[in-house]
Amino acid sequence: AQSVTQLDSHVSVSEGTPVLLRCNYSSSYSPSLFWYVQHPNKGLQLLLKYTSAATLVKGINGFEAEFKKSETSFHLTKPSAHMSDAAEYFCVVSGPSSASKIIFGSGTRLSIRP
């Protein structure tokens, strides 16, 4: 069985400060992990993915995430937040096969203060 937990429903940071969005997963096999971003009235855009290669994954717009098996975590970070980063972020876990094993977290809404 797989599950994914996003620990914060809402994170607010000041522009120019670091961003940390937390994600923990549970999987009975080696998972693939993804972060997606959803801007208001837009679709879901892939930020980055982990598929058992390098544990530190770099994505678009300066985001990165580190896969930590010992902590079953895949937290999303960015060194310096920009106003355009305000959006909903989803951590997603996928198993080795089958679309029904693609599980979305409940989402974290990121707000950026000027």
Added chain:
Amino acid sequence: EPEVTQTPSHQVTQMGQEVILRCVPISNHLYFYWYRQILGQKVEFLVSFYNNEISEKSEIFDDQFSVERPDGSNFTLKIRSTKLEDSAMYFCASSSTANNSPLHFGNGTRLTVT
């Protein structure tokens, strides 16, 4: 960059009416999916489709739902008799393979059932 397109962006319908949500996946992708997101809730898997047949479906995808790939480019979701609780954002996605490939999502169709 190729993208998944969905039409219409917003559909309003009366309870009991049939609706068809349309999607054009990325042209060389082989796997197609529908997800939905009820306002304020998680993104939920509905169905996956490969080789002209359903490969997986969730418990949400009951007899009132059907999918079709009528002409080799479109991928449609039909809801036969809409209910108020079908009001949601419906996302179409496609991927090149089922294993570990990220899903590419459309911008969604907001369905409002009155």
